[in-house]
Amino acid sequence: xxxxxxxxxxxxxxxxxxxxxxxxxxxxxxxxxxxxxxxxxxxxxxxxxxxxxxxxxxxxxxxxxxxxxxxxxxxxxxxxxxxxxxxxxxxxxxxxxxxxxxxxxxxxxxxxxxxxxxxxxxxxxxxxxxxxxxxxxxxxxxxxxxxxxxxxxxxxxxxxxxxxxxxxxxxxxxxxxxxxxxxxxxxxxxxxxxxxxxxxxxxxxxxxxxxxxxxxxxxxxxxxxxxxxxxxxxxxxxxxxxxxxxxxxxxxxxxxxxxxxxxxxxxxxxxxxxxxxxxxxxxxxxxxxxxxxxxxxxxxxxxxxxxxxxxxxxxxxxxxxxxxxxxxxxxxxxxxxxxxxxxxxxxxxxxxxxxxxxxxxxxxxxxxxxxxxxxxxxxxxxxxxxxxxxxxxxxxxxxxxxxxxxxx
Numbered sequence: 001x002x003x004x005x006x007x008x009x010x011x012x013x014x015x016x017x018x019x020x021x022x023x024x025x026x027x028x029x030x031x032x033x034x035x036x037x038x039x040x041x042x043x044x045x046x047x048x049x050x051x052x053x054x055x056x057x058x059x060x061x062x063x064x065x066x067x068x069x070x071x072x073x074x075x076x077x078x079x080x081x082x083x084x085x086x087x088x089x090x091x092x093x094x095x096x097x098x099x100x101x102x103x104x105x106x107x108x109x110x111x112x113x114x115x116x117x118x119x120x121x122x123x124x125x126x127x128x129x130x131x132x133x134x135x136x137x138x139x140x141x142x143x144x145x146x147x148x149x150x151x152x153x154x155x156x157x158x159x160x161x162x163x164x165x166x167x168x169x170x171x172x173x174x175x176x177x178x179x180x181x182x183x184x185x186x187x188x189x190x191x192x193x194x195x196x197x198x199x200x201x202x203x204x205x206x207x208x209x210x211x212x213x214x215x216x217x218x219x220x221x222x223x224x225x226x227x228x229x230x231x232x233x234x235x236x237x238x239x240x241x242x243x244x245x246x247x248x249x250x251x252x253x254x255x256x257x258x259x260x261x262x263x264x265x266x267x268x269x270x271x272x273x274x275x276x277x278x279x280x281x282x283x284x285x286x287x288x289x290x291x292x293x294x295x296x297x298x299x300x301x302x303x304x305x306x307x308x309x310x311x312x313x314x315x316x317x318x319x320x321x322x323x324x325x326x327x328x329x330x331x332x333x334x335x336x337x338x339x340x341x342x343x344x345x346x347x348x349x350x351x352x353x354x355x356x357x358x359x360x361x362x363x364x365x366x367x368x369x370x371x372x373x374x375x376x377x378x379x380x381x382x383x384x385x386x387x388x389x390x391x392x393x394x395x396x397x398x399x400x401x402x403x404x405x406x407x408x
Contacts, residue, residue, distance in 0.1 A: 036144065052140055080140075128140065335403060338402050
């Protein structure tokens with residue numbers, strides 16, 4: 001239990017850290033990329049409005065230069081522009097502001113841009129913009145290679161640094177996880193010890209009370225009050241035994257003796273008495289057990305699991321309703337499921353809590369059935385101890401199915 005809590009804490013912490021770092025890294029890089037694109041589009045807009053070149057600057061800061069942008073942009077930018085006819089032919093090309101692109105390469109970029117949707121976009125490391133210019137279309141290409149290279153370097157470095165930080169933090173969390181869950185672990189251990197010790201202490205007064213009831217019964221004979229006392233003593237004894245058993249199962253932590261045993265036979269033998277019990281309540285128990293199935297586990301614990309599931313099914317199903325038990329091999333796993341019609345509607349809220357201790361869908365069932373609401377908690381502990389999984393479902397809101405899955 002404590003190890004499971006520690007694993008859950010580590011998984012939750014690492015998942016939260018991963019999501020946080022992913023959001024931060026993605027946010028920084030998206031903003032960085034948008035900054036590159038915005039500056040490129042602003043520069044292209046200036047060039048397009050002035051015939052594919054920068055306006056002449058006389059003195060001071062020109063009005064056409066946006067705030068936040070340096071006038072050095074005029075000397076740092078490498079670009080070329082061309083006028084296109086209506087059929088896409090290059091009428092004029094200005095290559096004077098770029099050295100690494102010749103006329104043939106420029107025409108290749110232009111054809112690629114014409115094949116794209118939209119008037120603005122990227123062709124390799126060049127950002128282009130198309131605007132009407134009289135009877136022609138002017139297309140201007142801005143070399144963004146240096147800024148895109150810096151952007152890619154930043155992406156790589158930010159991811160690398162985040163991964164290094166994530167790994168280091170993960171190591172620290174794994175090392176300190178035990179300290180984080182220690183208060184919970186200590187409280188949980190104290191709770192288990194209390195349940196075990198209290199269970200043993202309660203048995204003594206129950207035995208004395210039961211003996212006194214026997215003495216009174218010999219003196220005054222049988223009566224309703226003494227029968228009620230004896231019945232409540234039995235209920236308290238059963239509750240105490242179940243709590244102690246559940247506590248021991250959780251304390252076992254993989255220490256139950258495990259051997260290979262004939263699972264099909266154990267399930268069939270355990271289910272047999274419940275057929276008579278169900279028939280006495282006008283209910284029909286149907287068992288479909290695949291033969292010759294074996295399981296590595298504790299046969300007594302599995303027998304108790306089957307008893308718990310069938311006892312619940314018989315107790316909490318209406319008269320005349322069917323009860324089914326199925327055991328079969330499916331792939332690499334062995335499935336055991338018990339289904340019955342429920343006396344009360346089964347809601348999603350019920351299904352979320354059916355394995356909680358003392359949980360009931362209907363508190364009135366306590367007096368009607370004698371149950372005390374920890375049977376399914378014990379079933380869950382038994383399945384977990386065998387490395388399996390258990391769950392509850394209700395396909396139609398009226399039936400109740402518990403499915404246990406074991407590694408085959």
